Amino acid sequence: ENVFNWELGKESLEKRLGCTNNFQINGVYYKNWILKNITFGNSSNPYHSSKNVYKGIIRINNNYNVDEVNVFIKKIPIDKWLSQYEKMELYNGEYVLKGENYVMEAVVSAFLSDYHPGISPYFYKLLYEPVDYNESENENRSDENNIPNLNVFNDILKEQNKLKGISNIVMVFEFFGEDLDCYINKMCNKGYSTLGRKGKKKIMLSSLKLINRLHKIGLCHLDISLENILMKDNY
Numbered sequence: 001e002n003v004f005n006w007e008l009g010k011e012s013l014e015k016r017l018g019c020t021n022n023f024q025i026n027g028v029y030y031k032n033w034i035l036k037n038i039t040f041g042n043s044s045n046p047y048h049s050s051k052n053v054y055k056g057i058i059r060i061n062n063n064y065n066v067d068e069v070n071v072f073i074k075k076i077p078i079d080k081w082l083s084q085y086e087k088m089e090l091y092n093g094e095y096v097l098k099g100e101n102y103v104m105e106a107v108v109s110a111f112l113s114d115y116h117p118g119i120s121p122y123f124y125k126l127l128y129e130p131v132d133y134n135e136s137e138n139e140n141r142s143d144e145n146n147i148p149n150l151n152v153f154n155d156i157l158k159e160q161n162k163l164k165g166i167s168n169i170v171m172v173f174e175f176f177g178e179d180l181d182c183y184i185n186k187m188c189n190k191g192y193s194t195l196g197r198k199g200k201k202k203i204m205l206s207s208l209k210l211i212n213r214l215h216k217i218g219l220c221h222l223d224i225s226l227e228n229i230l231m232k233d234n235y
Contacts, residue, residue, distance in 0.1 A: 002115040006093030010150060012110035017147040020127045020170055026069060028058045070175035075168040076102045078157045106171060121176035128156060129170050131163040
């Protein structure tokens with residue numbers, strides 16, 4: 001059984017490095033995806049602030065039929081990534097950060113996708129979103145296609161950070177189900193008697209136990225809200 005460690009996690013992440021300019025799923029490039037911002041409850045409530053996360057909609061034409069593939073996207077400012085990575089690397093992945101640890105999220109997600117698939121949403125790719133270039137001057141940028149390790153990736157990010165403009169790291173995950181609030185409402189509309197008071201309490205208790213277990217081993221925050229608990233239809 002493969003047990004997580006910092007070096008093994010980085011190896012998994014290094015298989016997923018790239019640039020948004022040339023990343024595609026099912027033949028549809030990133031620039032042609034539709035990104036819809038995911039809101040977190042009432043924006044007037046400080047505990048439900050909007051975050052830089054999106055539902056990516058990928059429309060695929062198949063012989064006159066249009067199918068959709070959805071992905072979950074999180075954008076992170078390059079300077080935050082570089083600052084966090086420096087600290088995490090210095091302490092071999094054991095540096096405790098205040099707030100979201102984007103680097104550890106990426107490393108752990110890559111590790112779980114490789115060695116324990118199904119325990120978390122599949123992690124497709126870690127991309128950098130380049131500052132707008134003059135395309136004619138940069139149409140053959142080799143660094144977009146050749147990123148062998150995290151050192152090279154971070155060097156590219158440092159160069160990006162020197163340019164004027166805002167650029168991001170883009171994490172692309174499997175879109176895993178729906179939020180608990182929508183799930184409960186949908187099941188109630190279908191007339192499922194199991195989603196009475198006892199049914200709701202059972203789902204909430206199971207979710208809380210899972211979140212608490214993941215928190216104890218350092219894989220998630222205790223950020224419990226309806227919008228942050230994801231479920232599949234066949235749960």
